[in-house]
Amino acid sequence: MKFGSDEIRKILPHREPFLLVDEVLELEENKRIVAVKHVLASEPYFAGHFPGAPVMPGVLIVEAMAQAGALLLLREVPDRESKLVFFAGIDRARFRQPVFPGDDLRLELTVLSRRVNIAKMDGKAYVGDKLVAEAQLLAMLVDRDRALGGK
Numbered sequence: 001m002k003f004g005s006d007e008i009r010k011i012l013p014h015r016e017p018f019l020l021v022d023e024v025l026e027l028e029e030n031k032r033i034v035a036v037k038h039v040l041a042s043e044p045y046f047a048g049h050f051p052g053a054p055v056m057p058g059v060l061i062v063e064a065m066a067q068a069g070a071l072l073l074l075r076e077v078p079d080r081e082s083k084l085v086f087f088a089g090i091d092r093a094r095f096r097q098p099v100f101p102g103d104d105l106r107l108e109l110t111v112l113s114r115r116v117n118i119a120k121m122d123g124k125a126y127v128g129d130k131l132v133a134e135a136q137l138l139a140m141l142v143d144r145d146r147a148l149g150g151k
Contacts, residue, residue: 001024001026001027002023002024002025002026003023003024003027004022004023004024005022005023007024008021008022008023008024008071011071011074011075011080012067012070012071012074013084014067017043017044018063019067020037020060020063020064020067021035021036021037021064021067021068021071021107022035022036022037022038023035023036024036024068024071025106027071027072027075029075029076030076030111030114031110031111032072032108032109032110032111033068033069033071033072033107033108033109034106034107034108035067035068035071035106035107036104036105036106036107037064037104037105037107038104038105039056039099039100039101039102039103039104039105040101040102041054041101041102043056043101045057045060046101054100054101055098055099055100056098056099056100056103056105058093058095058133061095061099061105061125061132061133062090062093062123062133062135062137064105064107064125065107065109065123065124065125065133065135065137066085066087066123066137066139068107068109068123069085069109069119069121069123069137069139070085070139072109072111072121073085073119073139073141074141077141081144082143082144082145083141083142083143083144084141084142084143084144084147085139085140085141085142086139086140086142086147087137087138087139087140088118088138088139088140089137089138090135090136090137090138091135091136091138092134092135092136093133093134093135094133094134094135095132095133096130096131096132096133096134097127097130097131097132097133098132099125099127099132099133103127104127105125105126105127105132106125106126106127107123107124107125108123108124108125108126109121109122109123109124109137110122112136116141117140117141117142118138118139118140118141119138119139119141120136120137120138120139121136121137121138121139122134122136123135123136123137
């Protein structure tokens with residue numbers, strides 16, 4: 001199942017400049033997602049990371065993986081407009097290669113375990129065939145009202 005930015009915006013609450021998933025190439029409900037972030041030279045963080053030698057910050061690579069994972073989790077929730085996905089943990093994060101402007105960052109996440117409101121996922125990020133980053137992510141599905149201070 002493939003879809004682009006319009007469908008992504010219907011599912012994720014993130015918006016530019018913090019929306020870090022541009023398209024979904026594959027989605028296997030409850031199991032796996034493959035998504036892409038097109039890393040553009042115009043990304044605002046490149047101005048300071050690093051001037052004259054731009055590199056995508058590792059924390060944003062992990063965030064891109066987390067957003068792809070959130071897409072996978074929220075896609076199957078019938079009342080997803082009333083939910084948010086929060087980070088609950090990050091384990092085994094490793095950064096293998098830098099990511100540069102012009103790269104297409106392919107994000108592959110696989111569900112390792114899932115309970116009602118929590119999921120553990122294995123995330124990998126690639127540029128071409130090269131593994132550039134990996135991490136295990138723990139995500140928590142929460143009610144949007146509660147997250148925003150409601151009851």
